Amino acid sequence: MKNSYFTLNILILFLLPFFSSAQNNFSNDIKFVQYLADKEMYKEAVYVLQNVDTNKISFNQKDTLHYQLGWMLYNLKELEPSANNLLKVSNQNNYYLKSRNFAAYNFAYLGHTDSAKNIYDSIESKDSVLRELKNFELAGIALLERDTAKFSKLQHNFTYSSYTFANEEKKIEQYYKEISQFKHKSPFLAGLYSAVLPGAGKFYAGKKMQAIGAFLPIISTAILTYEAYRKGGVSSARFITYGSVFTIFYVSNIWSSVIAVKVRNNDFNKNYNNKILFSMHIPLRNFFN
Amino acid sequence: MFADSLYKTGKYFEASVWYERMLYNNSNIQSNYTAIVGKLKCLKKQQQYQQAADFIKRTNDNEFPDSIRSQLLYQQVLCLYLAANFESCISQIKQINYLYPQFNNMMLQLLQILSLNELKRWSEASRQYENFIRNYFPADSAIIQNPYNHLPKLKSENTAQWLSTFLPGAGELYAGKPFEALASIVFQGAAVYYGIISWQEKYYFSAWFVGAGLFASFHNGGVRRSEKLVQIYNKKQVMRFNEKVKNQLTDLMSKE
Numbered sequence: 001m002k003n004s005y006f007t008l009n010i011l012i013l014f015l016l017p018f019f020s021s022a023q024n025n026f027s028n029d030i031k032f033v034q035y036l037a038d039k040e041m042y043k044e045a046v047y048v049l050q051n052v053d054t055n056k057i058s059f060n061q062k063d064t065l066h067y068q069l070g071w072m073l074y075n076l077k078e079l080e081p082s083a084n085n086l087l088k089v090s091n092q093n094n095y096y097l098k099s100r101n102f103a104a105y106n107f108a109y110l111g112h113t114d115s116a117k118n119i120y121d122s123i124e125s126k127d128s129v130l131r132e133l134k135n136f137e138l139a140g141i142a143l144l145e146r147d148t149a150k151f152s153k154l155q156h157n158f159t160y161s162s163y164t165f166a167n168e169e170k171k172i173e174q175y176y177k178e179i180s181q182f183k184h185k186s187p188f189l190a191g192l193y194s195a196v197l198p199g200a201g202k203f204y205a206g207k208k209m210q211a212i213g214a215f216l217p218i219i220s221t222a223i224l225t226y227e228a229y230r231k232g233g234v235s236s237a238r239f240i241t242y243g244s245v246f247t248i249f250y251v252s253n254i255w256s257s258v259i260a261v262k263v264r265n266n267d268f269n270k271n272y273n274n275k276i277l278f279s280m281h282i283p284l285r286n287f288f289n
Numbered sequence: 290m291f292a293d294s295l296y297k298t299g300k301y302f303e304a305s306v307w308y309e310r311m312l313y314n315n316s317n318i319q320s321n322y323t324a325i326v327g328k329l330k331c332l333k334k335q336q337q338y339q340q341a342a343d344f345i346k347r348t349n350d351n352e353f354p355d356s357i358r359s360q361l362l363y364q365q366v367l368c369l370y371l372a373a374n375f376e377s378c379i380s381q382i383k384q385i386n387y388l389y390p391q392f393n394n395m396m397l398q399l400l401q402i403l404s405l406n407e408l409k410r411w412s413e414a415s416r417q418y419e420n421f422i423r424n425y426f427p428a429d430s431a432i433i434q435n436p437y438n439h440l441p442k443l444k445s446e447n448t449a450q451w452l453s454t455f456l457p458g459a460g461e462l463y464a465g466k467p468f469e470a471l472a473s474i475v476f477q478g479a480a481v482y483y484g485i486i487s488w489q490e491k492y493y494f495s496a497w498f499v500g501a502g503l504f505a506s507f508h509n510g511g512v513r514r515s516e517k518l519v520q521i522y523n524k525k526q527v528m529r530f531n532e533k534v535k536n537q538l539t540d541l542m543s544k545e
Contacts, residue, residue, distance in 0.1 A: 035313050039347075044306045220498045227494045238495065 026057050026065075033068055042075040063093040070099060079106040087119070097123070097130065098288040104137065105284055109277055113141050129162050133283055136165055136172070140280035143176055144273055151176055165283035172279050179272055184265055187258040194257040198250065201257025205264050214253045221246035292327055305331035318352055329364055338372035359392040366400055375404040395425050399538055406531045411440055418534070426541055433541070436534050441526035449515040457508065460515025464522050473511040480504035 029052055036045040049069045054062060070085035083106035086099040093099070104119040120138055125131040139154035155173060160166040185205060194201030199215030202208075225246045228238035292307035308331065311324035325348050332341035345365040350358045362385050369378040382401045386393050398421045405414035415437035422430045444464065453460030457477045458470035484500020487493075 032310055032313050036309070041309070043302075044309065047303065047306050048310075220494075220502075223494050224498055227492060231490075231492060238492070242495075 026052065026061050030064060030068065033072070037072065037075070040075075042072045045072045046076065059090075060093070063089050063095075067093065067095045067099055070103070074102060074106065079110055082106050083110075083115075101133070101137070101284055101288065105277075105280060108137075108141050108144060108280065113145050116141050129164070129287075132157065132159060132162060133165065133287060136169060136283060137280055140172060140276050143172065143179065143276050146179065148176065148180060164286040168279040168282050172276060175272055175275055175279070182268055185261045187261045190257040190261040191254050194254045198253050201254065202260050205257060205260035207260050207264075210260065214256070218246070218249045218253060221249055290323075292324075296327060296331060301331040301334045305335075312348070322353065322357060325361065329368075333368070333371075338368045339374060342368035342372060342374070342377075355389075355391070359389070359394070362389070362392055363394070363396055366397060370400050370404055373407075375407045378404045379408075395421075395542070398424075399542070402538065403531070403535060406534055409527060411437055414534075421538075422541075429541070433537075436530070436537060441523075441530040443523045443526060444519045446516045446519045449519040450512050453512040453515040454508075457511055460512065461518055464515055464518035466518050469514065469518065473507070473514070476507045477504055477511065480507055 029048055033045045033048050036042070036048065046069065049065060049072065052065055054065070057065065066085045066088040070082045070089070073079075073082035073085060076082075083103040086103035086106070089096055089099040100119055100123050104116040107113070107116040107119065117138065120134055120141075123134060125134050135154055135157045139151050139158075142148075142150040142154060155176070158169045158173070160169055190201035190204050192201070193204050194214075197215075198218035199211040199213075201211075202214055203211035221242055224242040225239065228236055228242050232238050292304045292311065295301075295304035295307060305328045308324040308328035311320055312328070315321060325345070328344060329341055332338070332344060342365050345361050345368070348361070350361050353361070362381075366378055366381050366385070369375075369381060379401060382397050382404075385397065398417065402414050402417045402421060405411070405417060415435065418435065418437060422433055422435075426433065449460040449463050451460075452463050453473075458474040461467075461470035461473055480500055480503035482500075484496045484504065487496035487500055
């Protein structure tokens with residue numbers, strides 16, 4: 001028994017320099033990564049981190065590695081791998097909350113709102129400010145999903161007391177009002193209007209110049225077709241040519257009116273999603289940096 | 290050295306990270322210089338010339354002797370030229386001439402002339418060219434013909450537009466494109482012909498909407514096209530002239 005104890009001690013003494021050297025190497029790597037990050041050389045930082053031998057580092061160092069990798073990828077706007085790395089940071093690490101919050105934000109940005117909500121569900125916030133931050137981010141996600149009922153429920157918890165996100169709480173409320181007041185237009189009605197009066201569908205979609213631009217050539221080709229029909233009859237080459245051109249213009253205009261309404265609705269949604277995401281981002285940067 | 294072996298195997302990005310690490314370790318002047326040169330080569334191999342120029346700018350060149358500093362400053366100017374950042378290239382050369390007149394050399398002057406050429410600042414380029422020949426090739430200065438005495442004759446975009454407005458195809462012909470001129474005449478002529486025929490056959494709407502409409506479109510297109518063709522022509526002339534100066538200067542330097 002004594003003998004085996006002695007052997008174990010010798011073995012530990014023998015391995016200690018190697019273990020300590022691995023620790024030092026990792027610590028140097030992290031310092032070098034910080035140096036690269038200060039110079040905004042994030043791609044280089046990711047390369048250094050990806051080449052760290054994970055078999056030679058401790059559990060805590062693995063946390064640091066995942067956090068740093070996630071953060072550098074976040075700076076490179078590679079949000080999915082960033083989130084995946086940030087989620088690997090354990091709850092014993094100092095950066096756990098920051099990692100979780102930014103992972104959730106990354107998923108929200110990518111449109112994976114369910115994953116973002118799941119992350120927030122897994123965070124238990126004892127601190128009142130952190131609780132409000134979580135509430136605010138969840139409200140942002142609800143608004144991204146256009147779940148207005150859930151948003152108004154979460155909105156009741158806004159206190160506007162923390163300087164880190166009081167302004168953003170007000171802004172996001174304003175977005176909620178504007179989104180609620182926005183009237184989504186019907187692609188079907190746009191098509192119908194254009195069928196009755198060429199260009200009217202585009203006018204309905206709010207594209208006034210495009211409406212005039214569609215109306216004039218269709219009316220012109222209609223007049224040409226009528227003239228060709230009156231003088232040459234149905235079988236004349238002129239009637240067939242102009243009639244075909246008119247038909248193409250007429251049908252295309254109906255279709256493009258439908259698309260114009262869809263584009264209008266999409267533009268509105270995209271614009272407000274960007275505003276919401278921006279508002280969700282500011283408190284995270286204020287709070288965790 | 291690991292960075293050198295990566296460089297030799299063509300892994301320029303990876304090598305540049307290791308050279309950066311050498312700089313970060315900052316062990317001694319020699320190693321820092323090796324790292325800077327190595328990283329610079331990697332960036333140039335990746336054609337990241339602007340990044341290379343920025344990289345030299347942020348290196349602390351005060352620790353190096355003058356011979357190395359002048360080399361680094363030259364590399365910075367060269368990278369700015371290769372990055373087509375001609376304004377910065379000229380301004381950097383002027384800065385070197387003012388702060389370190391002892392670093393001024395043939396290559397810097399050459400890059401200044403070439404950059405001025407690219408910016409079409411030919412009167413300044415001509416003065417620099419004369420100085421260059423006088424300083425470095427005094428024996429040949431009498432026989433070398435100054436290319437700036439025969440500057441490229443550039444055509445006027447306005448003239449091309451006016452010609453095309455009043456004489457279909459004339460703008461394209463002026464820009465040196467006879468086939469495009471012919472095509473423009475044919476298209477505009479066909480539209481007018483169609484309009485007249487339709488009018489004669491009492492297809493009045495066809496005559497206006499199709500004949501006159503197509504003619505107006507082809508005519509406006511012809512005016513715009515002739516302006517574009519003159520721009521292309523002028524660009525080619527400038528490139529040809531710059532290439533001529535470049536070849537003449539590099540030939541002279543290779544003879545030295």
